[in-house]
Amino acid sequence: MARQINSKKQGQSELLRDLKRNKNLYLMLLPIVAYYFIFHYIPMYGVQIAFKDFTPAKGILGSPWVGLEKFREFFVYDSYYVWRIIRNTILLNVYDIIFGFPAPIIFALLLNEIKNSVYKRTLQTISYMPHFISTVVIVGIILDFFSRDGLINQILKSLGILSEPISFMTEPGWFRPIYVGSGIWQQLGWNSIIYLAAISNIDPQLYEAALIDGAGRFKQAIYVTLPGILPTIVILFILRMGSIMNVGFEKVYLMYNPLTYETADVISTYVYRKGLLEMDYSYGAAVGLFNSLINFMFVVMANQLSKKFTETSLW
Amino acid sequence: MFARRMSKVIIWLVVIAFLSSMFIFYNVASAQSSKPVLTIFTWMDPKAAPVLKNYREMAVYQTIMKKFKVDLQFIHPAMGSENEQFNIMVASRQLPDIIDWHWFAYPGGPQKAIMDNVIIKLNPYMQYAPNLKKYFDTHPDIKKMATTDDGTIYMFPFIREDKINCTFYGPMIRKDWLEKLNLTVPETVDEWYKMLLAIKKNASKLNSKMPVYPFSADYWSANPRGVFDYCSFLVGAWGIKTDFYVDKNRVKFGPLQPEFKQFMSVLQKWWKDGLIDPDLLTMNRQAIQAKIMNDQIGAWLGLLGGTMGKFLQAKKGTEFDLVGAPYPTLKKGQVAELGQRDFPINGDGMAITPKCKNVQLAVKILDWGYSKEGYLAYNFGVEGRSYVMKNGIPTYTEAILNHSKLSAMEAIAQYGRVSWSGPFVQSKYYVNQMVAMLPQQKDALKEWTKPDNSKLLPPITFTPDEAAKISNIMNTVNTYYNEMFVKLLTGKSNDMNGFVNTLKRMRIDEALKIYQTAYERFMKKK
Numbered sequence: 001m002a003r004q005i006n007s008k009k010q011g012q013s014e015l016l017r018d019l020k021r022n023k024n025l026y027l028m029l030l031p032i033v034a035y036y037f038i039f040h041y042i043p044m045y046g047v048q049i050a051f052k053d054f055t056p057a058k059g060i061l062g063s064p065w066v067g068l069e070k071f072r073e074f075f076v077y078d079s080y081y082v083w084r085i086i087r088n089t090i091l092l093n094v095y096d097i098i099f100g101f102p103a104p105i106i107f108a109l110l111l112n113e114i115k116n117s118v119y120k121r122t123l124q125t126i127s128y129m130p131h132f133i134s135t136v137v138i139v140g141i142i143l144d145f146f147s148r149d150g151l152i153n154q155i156l157k158s159l160g161i162l163s164e165p166i167s168f169m170t171e172p173g174w175f176r177p178i179y180v181g182s183g184i185w186q187q188l189g190w191n192s193i194i195y196l197a198a199i200s201n202i203d204p205q206l207y208e209a210a211l212i213d214g215a216g217r218f219k220q221a222i223y224v225t226l227p228g229i230l231p232t233i234v235i236l237f238i239l240r241m242g243s244i245m246n247v248g249f250e251k252v253y254l255m256y257n258p259l260t261y262e263t264a265d266v267i268s269t270y271v272y273r274k275g276l277l278e279m280d281y282s283y284g285a286a287v288g289l290f291n292s293l294i295n296f297m298f299v300v301m302a303n304q305l306s307k308k309f310t311e312t313s314l315w
Numbered sequence: 316m317f318a319r320r321m322s323k324v325i326i327w328l329v330v331i332a333f334l335s336s337m338f339i340f341y342n343v344a345s346a347q348s349s350k351p352v353l354t355i356f357t358w359m360d361p362k363a364a365p366v367l368k369n370y371r372e373m374a375v376y377q378t379i380m381k382k383f384k385v386d387l388q389f390i391h392p393a394m395g396s397e398n399e400q401f402n403i404m405v406a407s408r409q410l411p412d413i414i415d416w417h418w419f420a421y422p423g424g425p426q427k428a429i430m431d432n433v434i435i436k437l438n439p440y441m442q443y444a445p446n447l448k449k450y451f452d453t454h455p456d457i458k459k460m461a462t463t464d465d466g467t468i469y470m471f472p473f474i475r476e477d478k479i480n481c482t483f484y485g486p487m488i489r490k491d492w493l494e495k496l497n498l499t500v501p502e503t504v505d506e507w508y509k510m511l512l513a514i515k516k517n518a519s520k521l522n523s524k525m526p527v528y529p530f531s532a533d534y535w536s537a538n539p540r541g542v543f544d545y546c547s548f549l550v551g552a553w554g555i556k557t558d559f560y561v562d563k564n565r566v567k568f569g570p571l572q573p574e575f576k577q578f579m580s581v582l583q584k585w586w587k588d589g590l591i592d593p594d595l596l597t598m599n600r601q602a603i604q605a606k607i608m609n610d611q612i613g614a615w616l617g618l619l620g621g622t623m624g625k626f627l628q629a630k631k632g633t634e635f636d637l638v639g640a641p642y643p644t645l646k647k648g649q650v651a652e653l654g655q656r657d658f659p660i661n662g663d664g665m666a667i668t669p670k671c672k673n674v675q676l677a678v679k680i681l682d683w684g685y686s687k688e689g690y691l692a693y694n695f696g697v698e699g700r701s702y703v704m705k706n707g708i709p710t711y712t713e714a715i716l717n718h719s720k721l722s723a724m725e726a727i728a729q730y731g732r733v734s735w736s737g738p739f740v741q742s743k744y745y746v747n748q749m750v751a752m753l754p755q756q757k758d759a760l761k762e763w764t765k766p767d768n769s770k771l772l773p774p775i776t777f778t779p780d781e782a783a784k785i786s787n788i789m790n791t792v793n794t795y796y797n798e799m800f801v802k803l804l805t806g807k808s809n810d811m812n813g814f815v816n817t818l819k820r821m822r823i824d825e826a827l828k829i830y831q832t833a834y835e836r837f838m839k840k841k
Binding site: 053148257259 | 322323326327398399402403405406408422430431432433537538593596597783786787788790791794795797798801817820822
């Protein structure tokens with residue numbers, strides 16, 4: 001690792017010497033820095049349109065400043081939507097954390113109990129396969145399966161559970177379960193890999209000791225395996241908390257329709273509709289900026305939490 | 316030593332490759348041709364899609380290319396996402412020379428499109444457009460609708476020649492089913508309900524294989540509200556519309572009227588009793604058309620040609636028969652005040668963008684559509700092949716009207732754009748010969764043209780300031796209204812007062828004021 005530089009205390013000569021000495025390391029860093037600068041920092045110049053009445057004809061610089069007008073529009077006139085999209089964004093994440101976060105942990109624990117290694121590996125491979133299918137294909141499958149005359153309705157009908165088919169995709173009540181459920185199905189195996197890796201690092205002597213103390217398979221899993229992977233779980237949980245205001249835009253956009261906006265419309269899709277479809281670019285930028293602010297707050301919060309619990313933190 | 320040097324080389328290579336990849340700009344070389352090139356953004360109409368890959372192949376454009384020695388290149392957005400692609404094109408400023416669009420639907424109206432530098436003012440170029448100029452001079456009412464309030468000409472409009480060109484959508488019922496159930500064609504709102512209920516009750520008699528849904532609509536919007544906005548079916552019985560309309564020189568907005576509640580409660584009753592096709596909620600046109608084809612729908616709203624004609628042709632030789640129903644009224648013997656009627660100008664037209672280097676040529680080409688020659692080419696195609704002259708009236712040939720594989724509208728799409736829109740005057744003979752070919756269609760047209768539609772809001776235009784405000788307010792209102800319409804229809808919500816209050820909070824009153832001002836200005840306009 002390159003030595004840490006503290007340019008305040010030490011002079012420029014120190015920096016120069018360091019640059020010379022670790023020339024290759026800096027060189028390796030250069031593309032990454034350039035990437036972030038070009039693709040993440042330069043475009044930020046456009047954020048100013050959130051405070052302007054932007055029209056493409058006048059350009060970013062030529063459009064007149066309107067201050068917080070666009071924010072006012074969002075919070076005052078469109079207040080009907082404000083709480084809905086924030087609520088939907090957070091709830092989709094909360095459900096995903098409640099149901100989707102423990103699932104791969106449980107799966108990893110179960111997989112760990114399988115002794116036949118061929119069977120175990122096959123199972124693992126099958127379970128992480130869906131991760132590689134693109135969102136568009138996944139949603140296509142969902143729409144087909146859950147349509148009024150789709151597979152799910154056919155099965156329920158033939159079992160005699162239903163008389164009238166359920167319109168899964170047009171009922172606001174069904175959107176969240178289907179969204180979260182399909183997410184678990186897709187990511188379960190993939191997300192369990194890291195836990196399996198953590199499990200394989202646990203000292204076998206601990207298991208022997210537990211065995212001598214009379215612990216069965218179940219007790220071993222609860223008192224040895226689980227504490228063994230707890231640090232991994234905590235770190236991943238904190239990272240997950242940091243993205244609580246982000247919902248994958250594509251999946252929601254592909255899955256929702258005006259009938260399910262009530263539960264499905266999230267901040268990113270709202271910004272898309274307002275900004276691109278209705279050509280209200282400034283408004284879209286303002287809402288997006290507001291979203292980023294909340295996100296930033298969550299990241300700071302997650303960082304504080306991580307300082308408290310794990311002694312590793314971003315700053 | 317060697318390994319270190321190698322690693323250095325590799326690192327450098329990676330860096331260079333990475334940086335250079337950032338500075339590659341794609342240069343799309345346009346095909347070099349000696350002729351001037353004009354690019355035209357225009358949507359692919361569903362009727363043209365089966366017969367053409369690109370409008371270049373259309374006879375009328377082949378003629379133009381020969382006649383004006385020009386190369387036309389068409390940009391077709393993907394079918395179904397025209398709006399998104401139009402918006403992205405405008406936002407990214409990747410404009411073609413000519414845009415074919417629904418200019419009334421441009422956010423903020425045509426004035427805004429000029430302000431946004433998407434299209435140009437055509438007034439200075441009218442000297443190169445003698446045909447359109449002549450048409451405007453002889454039809455001041457058309458000119459009034461096709462220009463903005465300050466007299467700006469911004470497009471080469473699609474013009475409908477006659478009143479019968481303006482009505483082509485309405486309620487139709489399975490005539491054979493009415494006969495089976497011993498019913499007459501319903502005239503009032505109550506009779507409609509009774510009829511739909513009878514279809515529901517006798518569903519197994521009418522179709523033993525599949526479930527029957529009494530009522531649906533074949534329409535191209537994402538929301539059922541769009542259908543009622545468009546043709547005022549049912550809602551017109553109360554003398555209101557589901558959107559803006561004019562009542563005694565006052566502009567009004569349907570949902571704010573007390574009658575709206577009564578209309579909604581009827582619709583709700585229909586839904587509750589299972590009389591409405593659930594696909595109506597998502598306006599899944601394909602699914603709905605498939606159901607009509609499979610004898611699963613009893614009555615629906617649809618196009619005179621594109622629905623009625625299409626299915627009568629497709630189900631030829633079966634029992635399937637249709638009758639065009641009158642728009643329902645509250646009392647028997649009345650005529651509904653409102654039905655579907657478009658204005659001679661519907662906002663479709665071709666406009667020229669600031670990117671166009673050869674405006675003069677573009678104007679000449681677009682103006683040609685309003686000449687005698689252009690009229691024939693756009694409407695009828697090629698003489699001797701797609702039409703012949705009979706007693707001075709252009710008449711489509713059998714090859715078009717009774718094509719072995721294609722519908723008449725699909726067949727004529729190889730020649731011209733008569734069945735959707737474009738920069739020309741749509742002929743009344745087209746309606747007589749192609750849209751209302753069958754007796755059922757002629758009768759339907761008689762019924763559907765009965766409402767006087769005096770309450771329809773004319774195509775008014777806004778000043779840029781008004782337009783900005785309107786689009787701001789109405790975008791929010793429409794999104795909300797679309798959602799609430801479905802909720803009220805399905806009975807998920809019954810809170811009419813809350814609905815009206817939210818509309819007021821979204822500043823619908825301000826929008827109404829602006830509409831009123833614009834309407835008064837329009838009425839004064841010469």
